[in-house]
Amino acid sequence: MKRLISVILTMLMFFLLIPLSYAKQGPELVDVTVDGKVIKVKKINILINGEPIQSDVPPILYNSRTLVPVRFVANYLNADISWNQEKYEATIKTQEKEIILKINSSDVIINGKVEKLPYNVPAKLINDRTMVPLRFVSEALGFDVGWIPETWTGTIDYKKQDVTNVSIVENEGRLPKIRIETTGLVSYKDIFLEDPYRLVIDIPRSNLNIENKEIIDSRGILKLDVQKYPIKEIRASQFSINPDVTRVVIELDRDISYNVNVSDKQIQIDFTNKVSNIKLETIEGKKGIVIYNTNRPDYNIIRLYEPDRIVVDLLDSLLEMNDNKLGIETEFIKGIRTSQFKPDSLYNEHDKIVRVVLDLKEKEIKPHLTTRVEDNKIILFLDDDGLKNIDFEKLEDGSRLLKIKADKRMNYHVKYDEDGKVMTIKFLKKYANLGNGIIEIRDELIDYIKVESIGDYNKVSMKVKKDILYDILSSVKDDEIKIKFNDKVKKYSDKLIVIDAGHGGKDPGTICPITKIKEKDLALKYALSLEKRLRELGFKTLLIRNRDEYIDLYDRAEKANRSNGDAFISIHFNAHDDKDISGIQTLYCPSYLSDVKTEDNYPFAETIHEELLKATGAVDRGIKRRPKLVVVRETKMVAVLLELGFVTNPNEEKRIITQEYKDKAIQGIVNGIIRYFESK
Ligand SMILES: [Zn+2]
Numbered sequence: 244m245k246r247l248i249s250v251i252l253t254m255l256m257f258f259l260l261i262p263l264s265y266a267k268q269g270p271e272l273v274d275v276t277v278d279g280k281v282i283k284v285k286k287i288n289i290l291i292n293g294e295p296i297q298s299d300v301p302p303i304l305y306n307s308r309t310l311v312p313v314r315f316v317a318n319y320l321n322a323d324i325s326w327n328q329e330k331y332e333a334t335i336k337t338q339e340k341e342i343i344l345k346i347n348s349s350d351v352i353i354n355g356k357v358e359k360l361p362y363n364v365p366a367k368l369i370n371d372r373t374m375v376p377l378r379f380v381s382e383a384l385g386f387d388v389g390w391i392p393e394t395w396t397g398t399i400d401y402k403k404q405d406v407t408n409v410s411i412v413e414n415e416g417r418l419p420k421i422r423i424e425t426t427g428l429v430s431y432k433d434i435f436l437e438d439p440y441r442l443v444i445d446i447p448r449s450n451l452n453i454e455n456k457e458i459i460d461s462r463g464i465l466k467l468d469v470q471k472y473p474i475k476e477i478r479a480s481q482f483s484i485n486p487d488v489t490r491v492v493i494e495l496d497r498d499i500s501y502n503v504n505v506s507d508k509q510i511q512i513d514f515t516n517k518v519s520n521i522k523l524e525t526i527e528g529k530k531g532i533v534i535y536n537t538n539r540p541d542y543n544i545i546r547l548y549e550p551d552r553i554v555v556d557l558l559d560s561l562l563e564m565n566d567n568k569l570g571i572e573t574e575f576i577k578g579i580r581t582s583q584f585k586p587d588s589l590y591n592e593h594d595k596i597v598r599v600v601l602d603l604k605e606k607e608i609k610p611h612l613t614t615r616v617e618d619n620k621i622i623l624f625l626d627d628d629g630l631k632n633i634d635f636e637k638l639e640d641g642s643r644l645l646k647i648k649a650d651k652r653m654n655y656h657v658k659y660d661e662d663g664k665v666m667t668i669k670f671l672k673k674y675a676n677l678g679n680g681i682i683e684i685r686d687e688l689i690d691y692i693k694v695e696s697i698g699d700y701n702k703v704s705m706k707v708k709k710d711i712l713y714d715i716l717s718s719v720k721d722d723e724i725k726i727k728f729n730d731k732v733k734k735y736s737d738k739l740i741v742i743d744a745g746h747g748g749k750d751p752g753t754i755c756p757i758t759k760i761k762e763k764d765l766a767l768k769y770a771l772s773l774e775k776r777l778r779e780l781g782f783k784t785l786l787i788r789n790r791d792e793y794i795d796l797y798d799r800a801e802k803a804n805r806s807n808g809d810a811f812i813s814i815h816f817n818a819h820d821d822k823d824i825s826g827i828q829t830l831y832c833p834s835y836l837s838d839v840k841t842e843d844n845y846p847f848a849e850t851i852h853e854e855l856l857k858a859t860g861a862v863d864r865g866i867k868r869r870p871k872l873v874v875v876r877e878t879k880m881v882a883v884l885l886e887l888g889f890v891t892n893p894n895e896e897k898r899i900i901t902q903e904y905k906d907k908a909i910q911g912i913v914n915g916i917i918r919y920f921e922s923k
Pocket of ligand 1: 745746752753762815816
């Protein structure tokens with residue numbers, strides 16, 4: 244136990260020692276290139292009004308003097324900076340002073356007068372950046388400069404100032420601004436807080452000394468009840484004395500981005516974003532449209548069609564660009580337009596909206612849009628990345644073709660939800676790599692195609708706008724799924740299809756050997772499905788029976804003839820002593836062997852038969868002439884009797900009782916009916 248305690252004590256000692264040894268090590272050393280040579284220099288910390296600053300190029304110690312990037316002077320000492328490449332001169336300008344520093348020269352020009360640099364360290368190009376002596380520039384601009392040797396820290400303190408007024412500046416057509424007036428240059432610290440939304444501005448080295456005593460209460464607190472969107476209320480108070488800090492709290496209506504601007508005698512806070520530039524840039528290897536903003540705005544994205552375009556509305560924003568038409572072109576983008584948008588019904592009358600319109604090239608595959616917000620930038624990526632092996636095209640006859648390429652032959656499942664107007668195609672992911680994403684189609688028929696990978700499956704969902712007809716062109720097992728889509732065509736509404744579920748009532752038909760399901764029940768199930776599907780497609784239908792009842796064969800034909808139907812489909816299942824026999828058989832009666840038929844029935848039988856085989860993949864048992872069958876002989880319209888499989892084949896029995904097989908068979912019959920009437 245004693246030993247353990249001593250170990251802990253030793254460890255504690257060790258940790259306590261770390262800060263001491265760290266301090267002894269001195270500042271961090273960095274390699275820099277100066278005058279063509281790489282040297283090691285010390286990194287310097289800087290405190291401005293007691294607050295540490297962050298700089299991407301660190302201040303360094305060079306020849307015992309601290310050099311800072313000239314940008315630092317602009318950011319923290321509130322000066323304007325310009326650079327003359329020919330003369331190698333940096334100009335630092337404030338309202339009162341103009342300082343010109345020449346690289347590697349000990350001369351300095353202050354307000355037009357040439358002087359010697361007091362500490363004999365000129366401005367230098369370090370790592371190709373202009374670095375200027377901190378102490379000289381700071382003192383010349385009127386700041387107090389100090390040095391804390393223990394921590395290798397330079398300090399810059401602003402002169403102490405008074406906050407003399409806080410007010411609202413209202414500009415027609417813009418969101419109100421807040422102006423904090425001071426007796427001289429101040430620094431600030433801003434914090435945005437929620438619950439309620441408020442922005443806190445702390446002004447170090449300042450005292451609240453409002454000139455208009457009428458707007459402060461007995462405790463010296465200023466309170467403005469603004470109630471002008473997005474500002475509710477503003478309060479200002481002396482937050483602390485020694486150190487002297489003035490605090491301004493701005494209560495806001497919502498989470499809104501803001502911009503703080505400090506100039507010589509004021510701080511201005513505004514909420515209106517300004518769109519300053521739009522550029523095509525390469526970000527992480529991808530081409531993106533970058534919208535540069537002064538604040539981070541909220542935005543809406545609207546996709547519009549005919550012509551194809553993407554609209555980005557930046558809210559609470561003003562346009563600060565000269566070009567209203569940008570010649571930006573990509574694989575998908577034709578050009579970009581910007582405007583100060585006059586609010587329409589989507590917005591309020593006084594909203595400030597910058598509208599950016601991406602005009603798209605006319606393409607069948609609509610690009611996938613993703614957005615990213617980085618700092619104040621909004622980046623739009625427009626590509627078809629992430630989606631592979633899927634293709635959608637509009638064919639010459641106006642129909643659409645969806646193709647999905649697989650690595651090898653595979654099974655797939657197609658389902659169409661008529662009510663939700665969504666078609667889903669599912670198959671195992673291992674057969675095809677599609678990626679994830681959305682293909683925006685947005686034509687008059689198809690809305691979009693969404694590709695997702697869910698677990699082991701790929702799921703392709705196609706959202707359609709109207710009722711569609713579809714035709715699965717690929718085989719049951721195929722290395723390419725091909726589905727053709729058409730508008731649900733009105734011309735079918737004058738076609739009446741008579742559907743006859745075989746057997747019924749006292750006549751059960753054949754009995755499935757394993758499951759004992761009766762043919763009459765199976766046939767009715769298929770008949771009802773066929774009726775539903777045909778109605779979805781706009782056909783008129785007549786069911787000879789819609790329940791388990793016995794109807795005489797001649798009565799069936801008569802019922803069909805009375806209806807003046809255009810086609811007759813009788814549904815049956817087959818049986819055979821040989822269990823190995825399986826497949827689909829289509830039976831019909833040639834017109835010359837019928838007293839009532841007026842047209843050739845073979846083309847109808849052939850079309851239905853072909854489409855059935857294609858849709859189900861079943862064995863071809865042929866198209867047979869069966870003039871003895873009453874329902875195909877005594878019906879006036881084209882007629883077939885379909886034997887949709889052998890219940891005596893154990894595998895086929897298992898298949899035909901599944902919904903999957905039923906759906907495929909129904910689709911085959913439907914495709915056949917459509918093809919038959921289209922070819923007429
Ligand atoms: Zn039968």
